[in-house]
Amino acid sequence: MNKKTEILLEGVIMAALAMALHFVPLNIGPSFTLSLGQIPMTLFALRRGLKPALYASFIWAMLYFVTGAAASGILTPIQGFIEYPVAFTCVGFAGICHDSMMDALNNHKDNKARLVIIEASLVGVFARFFWHFIAGGIFWGAYAPKGMNPWIYSIVMNGISALASGAAAIAVLLLLYAVAPSIYRMSLHRTSKV
Numbered sequence: 001m002n003k004k005t006e007i008l009l010e011g012v013i014m015a016a017l018a019m020a021l022h023f024v025p026l027n028i029g030p031s032f033t034l035s036l037g038q039i040p041m042t043l044f045a046l047r048r049g050l051k052p053a054l055y056a057s058f059i060w061a062m063l064y065f066v067t068g069a070a071a072s073g074i075l076t077p078i079q080g081f082i083e084y085p086v087a088f089t090c091v092g093f094a095g096i097c098h099d100s101m102m103d104a105l106n107n108h109k110d111n112k113a114r115l116v117i118i119e120a121s122l123v124g125v126f127a128r129f130f131w132h133f134i135a136g137g138i139f140w141g142a143y144a145p146k147g148m149n150p151w152i153y154s155i156v157m158n159g160i161s162a163l164a165s166g167a168a169a170i171a172v173l174l175l176l177y178a179v180a181p182s183i184y185r186m187s188l189h190r191t192s193k194v
Contacts, residue, residue, distance in 0.1 A: 007048055011056030014044040019063040032157065035128075035165040038091060039172050042124050045094035046101045046117065046173075046184055053095030061088035079139040087131035094124035105184060113184070117177060121169040129162035 001009075018037030026034040041060060045053035061084045064070035074080035097120035104113035133154050140157075141150020176183055 007052050008055070010048070011044060011052050012059055014040045015056045015059035015063060018060045019067060019069075022064075022069060032164070033161045034168055035161070036168060038121070038124060038128075038165050038169040041091045042094045042117075042121050042169050042173060043176070043183070045092055045124065046098055046120050048095065049098035050092065050095035053098075054089055054092035057092035058085065058089045060091070061085045064088070075139050079135050082131050082135045087128045087135070090127035090131060091124040093127040094120040096120075096123060101184060105181070110181075113177060113181070114174060117173045118170050121166055121173060125162050125166035125169065129158050129165075132158045132161070 017040045021036035021039070024036055026036065037060060041053070041057055044056050048056075064084050070080065070084050073083065097116050101113060101116045101120070104110075104116055136154030136158050137151040141153060144150050144153035
């Protein structure tokens with residue numbers, strides 16, 4: 001298998017894992033969610049970089065449509081577009097930390113690697129939930145309690161979900177680094193001898 005195919009296949013597998021984690025019942029009340037899918041997508045972003053991470057995150061977004069998981073969260077086509085293809089694809093921006101992670105791994109700088117994991121997790125979570133916040137203020141504001149500003153409502157609702165998702169991603173990814181730092185290495189590609 002060539003390197004490009006391997007990366008694409010790994011991205012699809014990580015997107016499928018992220019989607020499978022969506023079905024773990026971790027909703028916090030009717031409107032708050034803990035998105036465990038951030039974990040494999042951030043790991044993939046750190047392993048493979050920006051472009052593959054954006055690709056895999058887009059696949060993750062499309063899986064919400066294929067599985068029907070997006071159906072209950074779509075009010076209008078524009079809102080659905082913002083909250084699924086745009087928001088979920090933006091998780092891939094965690095890939096901007098890839099080079100820093102590879103540098104930390106190659107130079108055995110464990111503290112730097114841990115900081116990069118935290119940074120990548122926060123970048124991915126912020127990039128995604130920024131779009132949920134925008135959609136929340138514009139489209140979901142009508143569901144705000146009477147007298148509450150729709151933007152405040154959106155920042156509270158999406159902020160709690162973002163904080164929970166970010167904290168979970170950071171905790172799990174740091175634990176993975178502690179027990180198996182080699183999982184962050186970008187290359188699984190092996191050449192076969194004939």
